[in-house]
Amino acid sequence: MEEKVLLEKFRQSYRDLELFPLIDWRKVEQFRVDFANHTIARLEQAVEDAPANGKLIFAGHRGCGKSTLLAKFSAQMMEQGYVVTLFSVADMIEMSDINHVNILYAITLTLLNKLQELKINISPDTEKSLREWFTTTQTETVTKDLKTEVGLGGDFFKLITAKLKNEATFREEIKKTYERKVSELAKKADEIAALIQAYTKKEVLVIIDDLDKLDLSLVEEIYKNNINSLFLPKFRIIYTIPIAVIRNNDLLATLQSVTPRVYLMAVCKFFKQGDSHKPDGVPKEELINLFLQILKKRIPEELMEPDTARQIVLKSGGVVRELVRIGRECCSQCLLLIRSEPQRTDIKINDEILQLAIKDLRNDFARPLGDKLYSILVTTYNHLTPPDAKSEEFLSLLHGLSVLEYENDDLWYDVHPIVADLLKRKKLIE
Structure with missing residues (x-):
């Protein structure tokens, strides 16, 4: 795909991802x-x-x-x-x-x-x-x-x-x-x-x-x-x-x-309570496919690796805005790559592009966090419940999407997947 066509396709996808809500x-x-x-x-x-x-x-x-x-x-x-x-x-x-x-x-x-x-x-x-x-x-x-x-x-x-x-x-x-x-x-x-x-x-x-x-x-x-x-x-x-x-x-x-x-x-629950932390955890395919539809309505399939599109969905944590935000950041990274390497015609959203996008979003989450908030996040991740669900610190994490609330027969919480990556990088969780 020639440079101008590729540039315009990613530019249009970026604009379409701005159309939210x-x-x-x-x-x-x-x-x-x-x-x-x-x-x-x-x-x-x-x-x-x-x-x-x-x-x-x-x-x-x-x-x-x-x-x-x-x-x-x-x-x-x-x-x-x-x-x-x-x-x-x-x-x-x-x-x-x-x-x-x-x-x-x-x-x-x-x-x-x-x-x-x-x-x-x-x-x-x-x-x-x-x-x-x-x-x-x-x-x-x-x-x-x-x-x-x-x-x-x-x-x-x-x-x-x-x-x-x-x-x-x-x-x-x-x-x-x-x-x-x-x-x-x-x-x-x-x-x-x-x-x-x-x-x-x-x-x-x-x-x-x-x-x-x-x-x-x-x-x-x-x-x-x-x-x-x-x-x-x-x-x-x-x-x-x-x-x-x-x-x-x-x-x-x-x-x-x-x-x-x-x-x-409620936020869409891709996994049963606790399964998202397991290497063999199996997500609900009907919900994954629903989010893939939302993504593919805005980014043509030929611009994304199928496995990467699925990872974008999983990294959203079931929040539509986060799906859109990650997709938009991926398009931004591709637009930057097209401009810096105009001779390339094979650029698409792959795992490498996704990791570059996640890095910037991970840093956005990290900026307001301090030791006390990290401690709350670790407890919430390990136990699927915070130490104090009524504390101002926890409510601020919930309000800022660092923590997500899910509801099955029971009410439970989990850390945003990108924030979980941040905790792993800091070796605060396995």
């Missing part, structure tokens, strides 16, 4: 692999069986495929007759500055956008009242400036969203305006949801993605101290949280006080 439905059709259908069925059952104001909490490891699943689930629920609004909180609010107030504000804003998307006819007075509400804050000068910007024309939703995302002063103003009266935010969201439901004769379902990507300190502030505020709106909402939260007893108790259960998207 799958949200755009044109890309979903191109790269879709049926995955976690049981989880979708459980979520559908939970929504259908819950009261009209029911709230669901959906947890899982970062990168386990929740966003792609939620996109598929939202389309399915629209077919079931719901008006669904799915949005990423990361697209609307600066991730380091998220709080319960601007989450509720973002919900209200996206519902207003849905109202406009559906071209729902509302009275001029109602439309004026809604715009007045969004452009009125506690500070007179801020209110005046907002009204001036809106009066200049343009897309109202994009204008307010851009301010919420990019302007810390605007987020602070929203927080000061509604921090002590979050019920007003909830009532406004209810008002807009009621307009949608009256016009469409369908119930509203809001799905908020990417809350699971927050730092754990922010998650505690939002979910432990302000969960009741998030549950004020009187329509169905699905919130996402990182899996580490439901391993914190205090936070879990808070969640269980307002919702009957937390729904979990």
Whole structure:
């Protein structure tokens, strides 16, 4: 294969691996692999069986495929007759500055956008009242400036969203305006949801993605101290949280006080408990093949050695994002090799390329680790359970994917395969 063709094929594969999670439905059709259908069925059952104001909490490891699943689930629920609004909180609010107030504000804003998307006819007075509400804050000068910007024309939703995302002063103003009266935010969201439901004769379902990507300190502030505020709106909402939260007893108790259960998207288990550590451990071929399908949708088979593709799958630990990350790093190594050795036409992802990719990823995992964390990792690897599943140190390892949680009849943990390689190199495990 000539250099330019080879370069373009690896470049395209690299780009296709960037398309994760799958949200755009044109890309979903191109790269879709049926995955976690049981989880979708459980979520559908939970929504259908819950009261009209029911709230669901959906947890899982970062990168386990929740966003792609939620996109598929939202389309399915629209077919079931719901008006669904799915949005990423990361697209609307600066991730380091998220709080319960601007989450509720973002919900209200996206519902207003849905109202406009559906071209729902509302009275001029109602439309004026809604715009007045969004452009009125506690500070007179801020209110005046907002009204001036809106009066200049343009897309109202994009204008307010851009301010919420990019302007810390605007987020602070929203927080000061509604921090002590979050019920007003909830009532406004209810008002807009009621307009949608009256016009469409369908119930509203809001799905908020990417809350699971927050730092754990922010998650505690939002979910432990302000969960009741998030549950004020009187329509169905699905919130996402990182899996580490439901391993914190205090936070879990808070969640269980307002919702009957937390729904979990489990990591794929390639091996039975403990078998991954055995030289003769036999993986579940149906799951291996599922992950191979995901990989081959993005990297043409002629660019990968079959045995290496299988190793990429096993090194992912059953986490889709890790599969994508390893595959992308392999493509990057091949692109570098093509540029440095342009005369070669036989370059493909083989064991040598995989080892170069793993080296860089292994170092990424190693940087934040210290003696105490290494000790926790060794104990977890040897016993498939940590010394203290509630400790902040362990929860940080779980949040950062150094440790993965699996669930059969029993709950158990294992070290990420790349981190296990790191422990072996340090001679901390055999």
